[in-house]
Amino acid sequence: MNKRVAIYCLDILLFVLVGCLFGACTEPFSPDFLPQTESILVVDATLSNELKNHEILLSRSSQEQGTFQFEENAAIRIVDDNQQAFTFTESERGKYISDVAFSAEPNKTYRLFITTSNGRMYASNPATLPQTTQIDNVEAKKTATDSSVDGVKITVDSFDPTGSSTYYRYEYEETYKIIAPKWAPDELVVASEENMTVGIFGRQNEDRTCYATDRSNTIILTKTSGAGEDRVTDFSVRFLNQGNFIISHRYSILVKQYVLSREAYTFYEKLLDFSGSESLFSESQPGFINGNIFPEDGGSERVVGIFEVSSVSEKRTFFNYADLFPEEELPPFVDECRSTIFGLGGEPSVFEHVKAKRVSYVGNVTNPMTGALEAYIVVPRVCGDCTVLGSTTVPDFWEE
Numbered sequence: 001m002n003k004r005v006a007i008y009c010l011d012i013l014l015f016v017l018v019g020c021l022f023g024a025c026t027e028p029f030s031p032d033f034l035p036q037t038e039s040i041l042v043v044d045a046t047l048s049n050e051l052k053n054h055e056i057l058l059s060r061s062s063q064e065q066g067t068f069q070f071e072e073n074a075a076i077r078i079v080d081d082n083q084q085a086f087t088f089t090e091s092e093r094g095k096y097i098s099d100v101a102f103s104a105e106p107n108k109t110y111r112l113f114i115t116t117s118n119g120r121m122y123a124s125n126p127a128t129l130p131q132t133t134q135i136d137n138v139e140a141k142k143t144a145t146d147s148s149v150d151g152v153k154i155t156v157d158s159f160d161p162t163g164s165s166t167y168y169r170y171e172y173e174e175t176y177k178i179i180a181p182k183w184a185p186d187e188l189v190v191a192s193e194e195n196m197t198v199g200i201f202g203r204q205n206e207d208r209t210c211y212a213t214d215r216s217n218t219i220i221l222t223k224t225s226g227a228g229e230d231r232v233t234d235f236s237v238r239f240l241n242q243g244n245f246i247i248s249h250r251y252s253i254l255v256k257q258y259v260l261s262r263e264a265y266t267f268y269e270k271l272l273d274f275s276g277s278e279s280l281f282s283e284s285q286p287g288f289i290n291g292n293i294f295p296e297d298g299g300s301e302r303v304v305g306i307f308e309v310s311s312v313s314e315k316r317t318f319f320n321y322a323d324l325f326p327e328e329e330l331p332p333f334v335d336e337c338r339s340t341i342f343g344l345g346g347e348p349s350v351f352e353h354v355k356a357k358r359v360s361y362v363g364n365v366t367n368p369m370t371g372a373l374e375a376y377i378v379v380p381r382v383c384g385d386c387t388v389l390g391s392t393t394v395p396d397f398w399e400e
Contacts, residue, residue: 043305051103070094073117081109112307121296124307130259132311133160154238160230167265169258170220176246182383183208188361196351210390258310337383360384
């Protein structure tokens with residue numbers, strides 16, 4: 001089974017199954033447990049109270065070898081109960097962006113309409129914007145799991161005094177600082193292609209400190225029904241093992257809280273329940289995971305996905321490793337950063353490594369008597385060049 005995704009590396013069976021439902025795939029992939037006889041439309045459509053150009057993702061399980069294909073050249077629109085229509089244009093294969101920025105408004109009803117390139121028409125049930133509830137607090141806490149694994153727990157608190165939110169889904173976007181542990185102010189560059197030689201020069205770019213961003217790749221749900229009040233307290237949305245290198249220096253997480261309808265919550269809950277199944281689409285399952293999107297002609301064709309209208313709140317927090325683990329060693333880097341020595345006589349060998357950008361320069365070996373250069377010391381490139389893992393551009397929101 002080939003799991004190839006770009007934005008979300010979806011590591012549970014559920015997300016591999018639905019492919020582009022919760023992430024933008026760079027290529028279709030081939031799960032081997034889908035039925036070969038039915039092509040199923042997969043829809044990821046969330047409308048929120050955020051003023052932005054909204055995004056809808058369409059794909060389809062193929063009748064050939066159970067692969068997923070992007071659903072291209074579809075016509076998509078969202079229509080409110082005043083018959084105001086918001087149209088979408090395909091920006092890349094299977095990804096559709098609203099032509100104008102807009103937001104879901106309270107006391108309005110919205111429906112999604114899809115017409116595929118073969119003329120098939122689909123529509124969602126009406127959906128309304130739930131109560132907006134703000135995140136009160138996002139906090140990073142040093143903790144240990146039940147199996148005594150030390151780490152950091154990211155928790156969320158929120159409260160709806162009206163008691164009408166009840167159903168919550170969370171996503172997060174984490175950004176972390178990377179410092180190349182073997183960075184040096186000089187670098188080896190190709191001096192002569194013809195003679196296969198290298199030379200030592202001062203670095204042209206600041207590639208010691210970088211920043212990388214990852215997004216959540218699981219469904220995170222909670223509900224407050226039966227709890228006495230509509231309060232989310234100390235709810236864990238992320239656990240980071242103390243040995244995870246991404247918290248080695250400074251770490252930030254942006255948590256987004258979606259207030260869901262009961263219908264949307266039930267859909268996501270079923271996805272989690274079925275995530276360990278051999279086949280989400282199998283007729284032998286207790287029930288196909290129906291969302292709220294159906295063929296307009298009332299036919300029996302099945303659709304995976306839901307048109308979700310959610311109110312969104314978000315909050316960011318930062319922490320340094322030293323804040324939570326003072327005087328403790330940093331987590332291990334992604335590479336052991338072992339040094340390799342290339343003698344001048346073997347310079348054609350180091351030339352190939354430098355040309356292919358596989359190594360970073362650390363220093364020289366010189367003759368103790370004459371001071372003459374005898375060899376170069378290098379490490380894997382990732383150890384001396386942070387751009388292998390991230391970007392040197394400081395994010396706009398970053399705070400030290």
